[in-house]
Amino acid sequence: MARAPGFWFxxxxPWSAALAPLGAIYAAGTARRLSRGGRARVGVPxxxxxxxxxxxxxxTPTVIALVQRLSDRGIRAHVVSRGHGGTEKGPLRVDPLRHAAARVGDEPRLMAAFGPVWVADDRVTGAxxxxxxxxxxxxxxxGFQDPALAHDLSIVVVDAAKGWGNGRCLPAGPLREPVATGLARADMVLSIxxxxxxxxxxxxxxxxxxxHLTARLQPLKTGMDWTGLRALAxxxxxxxxxFFATLAREGVEIVRAEALADHQPFSPRLLTRLEGEARMLGAxxxxxxxxxxxxxxxxxxxxLTLPARLRFDDPAELDRRLDALFD
Known part of the structure; x- marks a missing residue:
């Protein structure tokens, strides 16, 4: 996905005003898709x-946190993903030792380290x-805007710094649907x-x-001292x-920061350039x-990678909702 336009946030x-009619059309299309009835159930929450x-x-970090929270309760949760960036239509259970990100997507490959993950273009079939x-x-x-599968608990995740931007729908703003419309179907909001x-x-x-729950991403304590490391991030x-700000807080000296598009493929040319620049910079x-x-x-x-995990400020309401699903 290309970088989001600055005016979205x-x-x-003028730009968002000019594009507002297209945003209204996009919102209407989302509403029309969601109005289709017959949400399927698969026998488990x-x-x-x-x-x-x-x-x-x-x-992604929210999914990982939920997998771990359910595991702590003795509940085996499987993740179902569309596998954005991959070619697999599925349903396919992801094996990170056999399946490359180009096939199943980077997020499913990462999440499969924490529990079973299925890639499925059709979410009902995957579930x-x-x-x-x-x-x-x-x-x-x-899958919040996918009408095919019934949800027993819907959590809307939002970046606390970006919020819902200018509150307008694509392409006038960052939204898939208006805030009030989406939250009318949600059970809770998690701002990170x-x-x-x-x-x-x-x-x-x-x-x-x-x-409204709040949480933050915190680097894992792996025993590595990042202080003073010269990095091409x-x-x-x-x-x-x-991510660059997190590295800086850990004491990393970022001599160069390369912001790529979301899910951007790593071509041989790109990797060769990054490796060469890091060598020249001593990073x-x-x-x-x-x-x-x-x-x-x-x-x-x-x-090197800097792993981070989601830490809830007060998970009591989330725990109550999870417990209610399995009473």
Missing amino acids: RQPG VICVGNLNAGGTGK RAASDTGAQAVILDD GGGHAQRQFAARWPALPVP FAGIGHPEK QLVTTEKDAARLPDDFRGKV
Whole structure:
């Protein structure tokens, strides 16, 4: 996915006003698709981790956190993903040792380290495959705007710093559907970011109609001391600047930061350039876990990754909702 236009995340101006009629058409198309009835059930609870924005908001770390939270309860959850960036239509259970990111997508390959993951272009078929092979719960990675499958718990994830941007739908803004329309179907909102970003988000959207959880991504303590490391950092995620800021907080000296498009393929030419520039700068290549999942096996050993996990500020409401699903 290409980088989002800057005007999406500013107060509405001339560009968003000019594109507003197209945004209204997009919103109407989403509403029409969602109005189709007959949502399927697959015999186990389905938890949807979705968003209102196009692009990255933190769904992948949220899915991983839910898999681990359910595992702590003795519940075996399978993840179902469309496998964005991959060619596989599925349903296929992801084996990270056999399936390259080019086939199944980088996010499924990363999530498969934490539990069973299915790639399926048809989410109902993927959820049934998961249920038929022993899943006690299905976690949908995205799918909030897909009317085919019934959701027992819907969590809308939003980046606290970016919020819902200018509040307009594509291409006038970042939204797949209007905020009020989407939240009318949601069970809770999860905003991800640090304290300042969370305060900004709460000030901009102070009266949400559903419970509001907050969380932040925290680097894992792996025993490595990042202080003073000279790095050429690169990231092809929704908001690469957040990864670069995290590295800086860990004490990394970023001599060059390369922001790539979300899910951008690593061509041999790109990797050769990055490796050459790092050598000239005397810097270590560093990237995200998601990006590392797309690297060729023979290149991955040249790159360090900074793993991070989602930490909830107060998970009580989430735990209550999860427990209610399995009473």
